[in-house]
Amino acid sequence: MQRHGNALLTDVSLRVLPRQIVTLVGPNGAGKTTLVRVLLGLMSADRGAVRRRSGLRVGYVPQRFTPPPSLPMDVDGFLRLAGPSTEPQRKQRLADNGANDLLRRPLRALSGGEMQRVLLARAMLREPDLLVLDEPAQGLDVQGQQEFYALIARLRDASGCGVLLVSHDLHLVMAATDEVVCLERHVCCVGRPEDISVHPEYLRLFGRDLTGLAIYRHHHDHHHDLHGNIVPDAAEGRTAHD
Template identity: 55%
Template structure:
C-alpha cells in the first residue's frame, strides 16, 4: 500500500517584509496521522510560518502546496470574549456550521471530555474549559489537518499533559495530521512525533529525543530543558483543579521550565 500524499508541502519558502527577513529557506511536509510540533523562541516566526502554510499570506519566494479541498480544523492561540455578549457553548460551536444540530454539538463536546458545558455561558468558562471547547469546535469539522496554536494556553501543567494526550487520541480517531505551535517544551517533546525547531529558518528537526540533543536546539534553549514525562494517579477537572493525589515523575528542571513559561 502506497503512502498517503502530503497534506501540505512548503519548498524553500522565504518571507521578507519592509526590508526585514522574517523567514528563510523553509522546507517542510505535513502528512496524515503525524503530530508535528513547531517550537522556537519569541520572534522566531512561528505564527508567520503558520499563516504561510494555511494560505493566509504569501511567501516572497518559494512555494506552498496544499492538497486540493484540504479540510482544516483551526484552534486559535486565544479567544477574547465580550462578557456583555451572552453566548452559550452550543451557539459558539454552531457559528459557521448552521447545519450542526444540538446532538452533534453535544457529541463534539463529549469527544473532548466537556459534555456538561453545552448550555454553559462561553464568558464564564475557565481557561481549561475554553481550550477544550475550542478543540471540540476544531475537531467537529472532521479535519484532515488539525492546526493548534498554543493549545494549552491558560491551562496548568497537569491539565496540559492531559490535553496533549487528548490531541493524540483525536489524531487517532480522526485519522488526521496535527500541526502544533507551542512553547511548552518539556511537555510537548513527550507528546509529538516530529519537532521542527524554528528561528527564522529550521535550525533542526526530527524525533523529539534527537532534537533535544541537537547543538542548534541547545544553543536556543540551553541544556536545562529536558523531555518531560508525567505519571499520575489522578484526574484533572475541566477547570484544571486536581481530583485526588498526584505522583509525579519528571526532570529536576521542571520547576524552572514552568517558571520560564509563565514569564
C-alpha cells in the first residue's frame, strides 16, 4: 500500500479469531493505525483483500476523541448515536465498564479515563463480534492502563468477541493478549507474548533494554473505580488482573 510514493504497508497478513485478543505493536510510523483503517474499511488498500465473516459486527474505539467544549451533549445522548438501544441497555454497558454514574454527565466534563470507558461502552452497545481499539489507554497512568486492559479481557470473556488492540504499552498489554503482531510497515514477527518479547526483530525495534521487563501479570483481590477508590472483588475470588 502506497501514498504519495511512500510505502505504508507491504505484504501484511493479519487474522483475529473469536475470543482471541491480538495486539498490534510497532514503533511510530510503522503503519498500525493505517492497517486498522484498512481493516475497518476507512481506507482502501492498493492490493490484497480484507475478508470479514458474513454479518460481522464491529465495535471501534478510536485513538482519541475530544468533544468540542461547546457541544451540549451528555453521555446518554452520545451513547444513543451508536444505534437503537434502550436506556437500561445503555446503563448496563456503562455499569459493565465501571462507569455507572456517568449517564447524565456532560461529555465535556469527562476525564480521560472516563471518556475511554464511555467510548468502550458505546462500542459494546453494538454487541460486536470484533472489538477494535486503537491505543485505547493512551494518556492513562500505569494503574489506569492495568485496569483498562483487565476490563477489555473481562468484556471479551463475557461477550466472546475477538479483540484487535493497538498499543505502545508493551510490557503491560502483553499480559492481556493471546497473540502479538509486531509491525514495521510489514509483519516482522508473530507469536505468543513470551516468545515475541525475546524475538530478534522485536528487540531490534524496541531495544535490548526491554529484555529486563518481565511480562506484567498483576493479581490481587480488588480493583479501582473511575476515581481511584479500591473496590473489593466478588466473593467468588475473581481477580481484577489476570
